[in-house]
Amino acid sequence: MIDRxxxxxxxxxxxxxxxxxxxxxxxxxxxxxxxxxxxxxxxIRAYRTIATYRKEASPKTWLFRIARNLxxxxxxxxxxTIQEMNFFAGYKDTGLGPDDQIYIKEKSQQLTKAIIxx
Numbered sequence: 001m002i003d004r005x006x007x008x009x010x011x012x013x014x015x016x017x018x019x020x021x022x023x024x025x026x027x028x029x030x031x032x033x034x035x036x037x038x039x040x041x042x043x044i045r046a047y048r049t050i051a052t053y054r055k056e057a058s059p060k061t062w063l064f065r066i067a068r069n070l071x072x073x074x075x076x077x078x079x080x081t082i083q084e085m086n087f088f089a090g091y092k093d094t095g096l097g098p099d100d101q102i103y104i105k106e107k108s109q110q111l112t113k114a115i116i117x118x
Contacts, residue, residue, distance in 0.1 A: 042067040
């Protein structure tokens with residue numbers, strides 16, 4: 001049975017906080033569709049566990065904590081794909097230090113600019 005008061009409260013929080021929460025999740029995931037899924041799960045989890053909300057923190061803080069935990073859980077559960085494993089298996093350490101890498105990057109940018117100007 002649906003508790004009408006809790007449902008209304010979650011809907012009110014959704015209207016108030018869904019935008020900042022999805023922005024927060026997008027910053028962590030770099031994937032808007034995944035962020036939408038996690039945000040939806042955030043409000044579902046909030047509805048299911050509203051009895052644990054102690055009102056010591058603001059609802060926004062509580063919802064952000066749920067969103068953060070769900071995002072971290074997603075990354076913990078995510079297993080590397082075969083493509084990712086193959087990418088890293090083919091990686092070879094060039095032995096270049098940070099200064100060398102910066103020098104090469106700057107020279108590459110200069111070369112690219114020179115080619116574009118031609």
